[in-house]
Amino acid sequence: MTEQEDRDPREDLSPRNEHGFPGSQEQPGGASLTRGDADELPSEVVEVAARSQWQLFRRKFFRHKLAMGSLIFLLLVVVAAFNAERIAPYAFDEINVTRANTPPTFADFHFFGTDQLGRDYFSRVLFGTQTSLRVAGVVALFSTLIGTLVGAVAGYYRGWIDSVLMRITDLVIIVPAIAVLLLAAAFFGQGDPTRIAIILALLLWTPLARIVRGVFLSLREKEYVQAARASGAGDMRIMFRHMLPNTVGPIVVNMTLVLASAIIIEATLSFLGIGVNPPTPALGVLINDGRSSMQTLWWLTIMPGVALVLIALSINFIGDGLRDALDPTQQES
Amino acid sequence: MLTYALRRTLISIPIIILATFLTFGIISISGDPLQEIRQLPNITQEQIDNVRESRGLDDPVTVQYLRWVENIAQGSFGEYMISPRAIWPDIQRVLGNTMQLVIAAEIIAFVLAVFLGVMSAKRQYSLFDYTTTTISFIGYSFPSFLFALFLQVAVVQIFVRTGVRIFPIGNLSSANPGTGLSFLIDRIWHLILPMASLAIFSVASYSRYMRASMLEVINSDYVRTARAKGLPERTITTRHAMRNALIPTLTVAALSFGTLLGGTIIIETVFGLDGMGRYFFQQLGRRDPYPLMAWLTIVAIVIVIFNLIADLLYGYLDPRIRYD
Numbered sequence: 025m026t027e028q029e030d031r032d033p034r035e036d037l038s039p040r041n042e043h044g045f046p047g048s049q050e051q052p053g054g055a056s057l058t059r060g061d062a063d064e065l066p067s068e069v070v071e072v073a074a075r076s077q078w079q080l081f082r083r084k085f086f087r088h089k090l091a092m093g094s095l096i097f098l099l100l101v102v103v104a105a106f107n108a109e110r111i112a113p114y115a116f117d118e119i120n121v122t123r124a125n126t127p128p129t130f131a132d133f134h135f136f137g138t139d140q141l142g143r144d145y146f147s148r149v150l151f152g153t154q155t156s157l158r159v160a161g162v163v164a165l166f167s168t169l170i171g172t173l174v175g176a177v178a179g180y181y182r183g184w185i186d187s188v189l190m191r192i193t194d195l196v197i198i199v200p201a202i203a204v205l206l207l208a209a210a211f212f213g214q215g216d217p218t219r220i221a222i223i224l225a226l227l228l229w230t231p232l233a234r235i236v237r238g239v240f241l242s243l244r245e246k247e248y249v250q251a252a253r254a255s256g257a258g259d260m261r262i263m264f265r266h267m268l269p270n271t272v273g274p275i276v277v278n279m280t281l282v283l284a285s286a287i288i289i290e291a292t293l294s295f296l297g298i299g300v301n302p303p304t305p306a307l308g309v310l311i312n313d314g315r316s317s318m319q320t321l322w323w324l325t326i327m328p329g330v331a332l333v334l335i336a337l338s339i340n341f342i343g344d345g346l347r348d349a350l351d352p353t354q355q356e357s
Numbered sequence: 358m359l360t361y362a363l364r365r366t367l368i369s370i371p372i373i374i375l376a377t378f379l380t381f382g383i384i385s386i387s388g389d390p391l392q393e394i395r396q397l398p399n400i401t402q403e404q405i406d407n408v409r410e411s412r413g414l415d416d417p418v419t420v421q422y423l424r425w426v427e428n429i430a431q432g433s434f435g436e437y438m439i440s441p442r443a444i445w446p447d448i449q450r451v452l453g454n455t456m457q458l459v460i461a462a463e464i465i466a467f468v469l470a471v472f473l474g475v476m477s478a479k480r481q482y483s484l485f486d487y488t489t490t491t492i493s494f495i496g497y498s499f500p501s502f503l504f505a506l507f508l509q510v511a512v513v514q515i516f517v518r519t520g521v522r523i524f525p526i527g528n529l530s531s532a533n534p535g536t537g538l539s540f541l542i543d544r545i546w547h548l549i550l551p552m553a554s555l556a557i558f559s560v561a562s563y564s565r566y567m568r569a570s571m572l573e574v575i576n577s578d579y580v581r582t583a584r585a586k587g588l589p590e591r592t593i594t595t596r597h598a599m600r601n602a603l604i605p606t607l608t609v610a611a612l613s614f615g616t617l618l619g620g621t622i623i624i625e626t627v628f629g630l631d632g633m634g635r636y637f638f639q640q641l642g643r644r645d646p647y648p649l650m651a652w653l654t655i656v657a658i659v660i661v662i663f664n665l666i667a668d669l670l671y672g673y674l675d676p677r678i679r680y681d
Contacts, residue, residue: 198369207380318506344494
C-alpha cells in the first residue's frame with residue numbers, strides 16, 4: 025500500500041514535467057523526479073519520459089517555421105552585433121565629410137548610408153544593436169532572477185511578502201509604468217547603459233513574480249510537494265529542486281517577453297534623450313539622431329528603426345514558438 | 358454591485374497616497390528643484406536662498422510632503438518653483454486635450470480589436486486569421502514613437518510627391534480652426550495620426566484576448582444549443598457569443614487604460630500636442646516636483662475612475678456577476 029502511495033504522485037507528475045523540460049535538461053535524468061527515495065520506480069522509465077518530453081518540445085518548436093526562422097535571424101544578429109568591432113566596415117564615430125549624406129549603397133560598404141558627418145550607418149547600427157542587446161540581456165537576466173525569487177517566496181510562504189507583492193502590482197495598475205520608468209531614468213539614469221539596465225530590471229520583474237506566484241500557489245498543494253515535505257526536504261530544496269523545474273516554461277516564455285519589451289523601452293528612453301546618451305550608439309539614440317533630417321535623409325531613421333522592429337519581432341516570434349511548444353494542451357500537433 | 362465598486366475605489370486611495378509619497382521622496386532626494394533657477398541670468402545667491410526658504414526646501418521630506426497633501430486638501434496643486442504661477446490651470450487645459458486623444462484611441466482600438474478578434478476566431482486558421490495574428494505581432498514589436506515617425510515620414514513624402522496634405526503631422530488645431538462643427542472636424546483631422554500611433558499596441562493586444570475568449574465561447578455548450586435551435590449565425594455571434602467573450606477583453610482594456618495614458622507621453626512629444634503627456638515630459642526636464650506630483654495624482658484618479666466604469670460595465674454585460 026505504501027508502495028502504491030509513493031508511486032502515484034510521481035506518475036501523476038510525469039506529464040506535468042513538460043513545463044519543466046529545460047529544467048530537467050539542466051538537471052539530467054529529471055533530477056527532481058528521481059532524487060532521494062525513488063527506489064521503487066525504475067529510474068530508467070523516468071529518464072526516458074523526461075527525454076521524450078525534450079524531444080517533443082524540440083519537434084514542436086522546430087516545426088514552428090516563424091519561430092525557427094526568427095531564432096536563426098536573431099542568432100545571426102547577436103553574433104554580428106557582438107563582433108561589431110571585427111565585422112563593421114568603419115568605426116561607429118569615424119567621420120568622413122567627403123562621403124556625407126550618402127544614401128544606402130553597396131559602394132564602400134555603406135549599406136545603410138551615411139549621415140551629415142559621413143559616419144557609416146551600417147557600422148553605427150551594428151554597434152547600436154550591441155548596446156541595445158546588452159542592455160536588454162541584463163534586464164531580462166536580472167528581472168527574471170528577481171521575479172522568480174519574489175514570486176516563489178510569495179507563492180510558497182504567502183503571508184506578508186505575498187501582500188506586499190500584490191500591493192506593488194496594484195501600484196503598477198494605477199500609475200503608468202512608462203511614467204515611473206521616465207522618472208527613474210531621468211533622476212538616476214545619467215545616460216549610462218548599465219544604470220538604465222538596472223532601472224529597467226528593477227521595474228520589470230513584477231509580471232513574472234505574479235506568474236511564478238500563481239504557479240507556486242497551485243504547486244504547493246500537489247502531492248509530490250507534500251511527499252517531499254513528508255520525507256523531510258527543507259523549504260529551499262522543495263522550492264528550488266522540486267517546484268522550480270515545473271515553472272521553467274512560463275519563466276522562459278516571460279523572459280522572451282521581457283527581452284523584447286526591454287529593447288523597445290530602452291529605445292524609447294534613448295529616443296526621448298533620457299536613456300543611453302550619445303556618443304554611445306544605441307538604436308534609440310540613432311533614431312533620434314536621424315529624426316531632425318528624417319524627411320531628406322530618411323535612411324537615418326528607417327534603417328535603425330527597421331533593425332529595432334525586426335529584432336523585437338523575432339524575439340516575440342520565438343516566444344510564441346516556445347509557448348506553443350511548451351503548451352501541453354497542444355499535444356496532438 | 359455598487360458597494361463592491363465603491364469598496365474597490367476606496368481601496369485605491371491608500372495606494373494613490375503611497376504612490377505619491379514614493380514619487381515625492383524620489384524626486385526630492387535625487388533632483389535639484391532649483392536647477393532651473395540657478396541657470397537664470399542675473400540671479401544672485403540671495404535670491405536663490407529666498408526661494409529655498411519660502412518654499413521650505415530645507416525641511417525634511419516628510420514635512421514637505423505633508424505640506425503638499427495639505428495643499429491638495431485645500432484643492433490646490435501648488436505653484437511652479439520658478440514662478441509663482443498656479444499649476445492647476447495648466448493641468449486643466451492639457452487634461453482636456455489628452456482625454457480627447459486617449460478616449461478616442463481607446464474606443465477605436467477596442468472596436469477594431471473586437472472586430473478583428475471575432476473575425477479571426479470565427480475563421481480560425483484561415484488566411485485572415487494568420488494575417489491578423491502576424492499583424493498583431495508586428496504591432497507588439499513596433500515602438501509607438503517609431504510608428505509615429507514612420508507615419509510622419511510617409512505623410513510628408515506624399516505631400517512632397519503629390520502636393521496633397523493628407524494629415525497634419527503636429528499641433529492640435531489649424532491656425533484658424535473656426536468654431537462649432539468645423540472646429541470639431543479640424544480637431545479630428547489633427548488627432549488621426551496621434552490616435553493611430555497610440556492605438557496600434559492596444560489593437561494588437563486586445564485583439565489577441567478577444568480572439569482567445571471568442572474561441573472559448575464558440576465551442577461552449579450554450580452556443581451549440583443556440584445553433585441547434587436554428588438561430589441565424591449572426592444572432593449567435595452578436596447576441597450570444599460576443600457578449601460573453603467581451604468580458605475578458607473589457608478587463609484588459611480597462612486595466613490597460615493607464616498604459617495608454619502613459620503612451621501619450623511619447624506620442625504627444627513626437628507630435629508636439631499640448632497634452633498631459635508632453636506636459637509631463639517637459640516638467641520632467643525641469644526637475645520641479647510639484648507639477649510632476651500633480652500629474653501623477655490626476656492620472657491615478659483618472660485611471661481609478663476608468664477601472665470603476667469597467668467594473669460597472671461587467672455587471673451590465675454579464676448578469677451572472679454578483680460582487681458580494
